[in-house]
Amino acid sequence: VVRSTLEALVAKGQAHRTKQQRAVFYSATAPEAAPDMGEPANA
Numbered sequence: 001v002v003r004s005t006l007e008a009l010v011a012k013g014q015a016h017r018t019k020q021q022r023a024v025f026y027s028a029t030a031p032e033a034a035p036d037m038g039e040p041a042n043a
Contacts, residue, residue, distance in 0.1 A: 009015035018025045
């Protein structure tokens with residue numbers, strides 16, 4: 001169950017898979033920066 005969930009995250013681009021010999025490691029991707037909304041309208 002855990003592996004299939006991790007593979008789904010890799011497919012969505014939300015995680016990276018690294019293979020080292022016979023081991024497979026998963027790590028989260030860096031979160032995307034929030035779009036700059038500029039100054040608040042009520043400022």
